[in-house]
Amino acid sequence: MGAARECFAEKGFHAAGVADIATAAGVSVANLYQYFASKDDLILAMAEKDLEEDLDLIRQLGEQADFIASLTSTLAGILAEKAMADDYRLRVEIFAEATRNPRVRKALIEMEGALADELAACLRTAQESGMVRNDVAADGLAAVIMRLVDGIYSGAGAGLVDGATLLPAVCALIEGGLRRHI
DSSP states (O other): OHHHHHHHHHHOTTTSOHHHHHHHHTSOHHHHHHHOSSHHHHHHHHHHHHHHHHHHHHHHHHTSSOHHHHHHHHHHHHHHOTTHHHHHHHHHHHHHHHHHOHHHHHHHHHHHHHHHHHHHHHHHHHHHTTSBOSSSOHHHHHHHHHHHHHHHHHHHHTTSSOHHHHHHHHHHHHHHHHBOOO
């Protein structure tokens, strides 16, 4: 799947052909089709792999003693990633494909729902422990955090903003908005 990620990030979904992907992977086109029946299946497999990684990350956040500090630290790590530009381009391709392809759109809606549910569960746990304010529903907080992260990731990935410059303000916003003040 690594070769497909590279081809899609470099050329886009529509310009990268199955032959390009097979060549980059060092396999025949027929061999590639044994694993993925179509390019859509390959796109969905990559999106599902990203989903599993994102779910694992959220679960790890939920296991930390200070959820809010872990969340801001994780954001800093994401913005510092060297491979962010390729990941960003690939995510943009996946989202663009979802606007044209009902199968990809349906899968992304389900994946976004799974991420939101997992984040909301972590927030509810943090609310129950008294760390996160409980006057706002965890589902709403999760939705806002996801959109905030998407915006920062997109802006930094496209080179429109400097993620490192935004990070202190984002951390202050998250800290001030989530932490329960006693």
